Amino acid sequence: MAKQKAVAVIFGNWDESYNELPRWVLGVQLTMPGTVAVLRTCPVRVGAQHDESQAFRHCKPLVSIDGTHLYGKYGGTLLVAIAQDGNSNILPVAFALVEGENAESWSFFLSHLREHVTPQPGLLVISDRHNGIKAALEAPDGGWLPSAAYRGFCIRHVAANFTLTFKGKDARRLLVNAAYAKTEVEFDYWFDILRSENPYCDEGRRFGHMTTNISECVNSILKGVRNLLVCSLVKATYGRLAELFVRKGREAEAQMGTGQQFSQYLVKCIEANLKTARCFTVTVYDRDNSEYTVAETTPTGSFSLGTYRVSLGSQTCDCGYFQALHFPCPRALACCAYSRLTWQPYVHQVYRLSSVFGVYQMGFTPPIPEGFWPPYAGPTVIPDPNMRRAKEGRPRSTRIRTNMDDADPNRPKRCGLCRQPGHTRRSCPQAGRPTGTAGN
Structure with a gap:
């Protein structure tokens, strides 16, 4: 509760932030024509048409999707879609704030992702085995069925589920080796029991990507903003994405200036x-x-x-x-x-460097000041009271932990205060020092 009050003092009222978001989005759309934003309350409002100049056309024809929980006053989930360019740079291409990971929210996100960002045929989607994702991708009118699109599972999630039934490190190792096999002979050698799923036949659509690690990287970057108000969260995400485009665009432009052809x-x-x-x-x-x-x-x-x-x-x-x-x-x-x-x-x-440069050639313009935002005549947006976190007591974690969440036993433990190994917060030599004397 104290953290929520402190955040409110800095960033504003939690409830009013929901109604502020539509106006801010209108300001962004006015600043950058072609921006796609969809506000779904009741009834549904759909944003602008697909912009053919968007960056994903120049990336690898695959997208990694994942969801991460919000930890502010109101719960919810941030869904993300991540791509990668030819120079192995991670590129966020779509975000959605939803009430949680379920079939309805994933269908909402994936339908607009397909319509506005990834209309290319033969696209590969890499994800975990969440039932909501499965239902959304298998919808007849969703546009994600073969041969329009294909699905690949994250091998880390598959291996985590596999080891719950088949114990032992050797079984997990054989499964991972089979998944990473580049030929059918090698795959059969490592793990013939998985032939019913046939993960080998991706026909090169994975470009070597076997996990959703690029999504997890973005989730870790956004970890610091998941405690903020909803409008502040969107603003911070937009600002970090704009900074990424500027930095990577300059790097690609500098490489092209050297006369290189490839990344x-x-x-x-x-x-x-x-x-x-x-x-x-x-x-x-x-x-x-x-x-x-x-x-x-x-x-x-x-x-x-x-x-x-x-x-x-x-x-x-x-x-x-x-x-x-x-x-x-x-x-x-x-x-x-x-x-x-x-x-x-x-x-x-x-x-090719021309493709890498094409990803970042679109410039980001800073949003116009709030006083110049266009008027918003849509419905008043308020938070769902059912998503309000408990007012008393320590929040309970709803995360389903797997062996991927286990800490590395060989990694030394660090102090929570100075982040140095060898001691804890209680015995930290920095504890109790006056502010500004830590370096003396």
């Missing part, structure tokens, strides 16, 4: 693969279709490690990495060198 992430991967490519012996077995056989040996050339088929025409390799990551593996690079071909045409467009 730093791809250049590092190609350089590492080129070092490995020296251990391959290449022979052509179909020159017309650019198909090769590649024999891998040890660095000394004394032992053979296997033979692979590589097709530059169809951009595939028996190792599975070429088609999974969408840029040449070491074996494909060896084939390019053997035929005196450049490897650049075999790289997916998303890794």
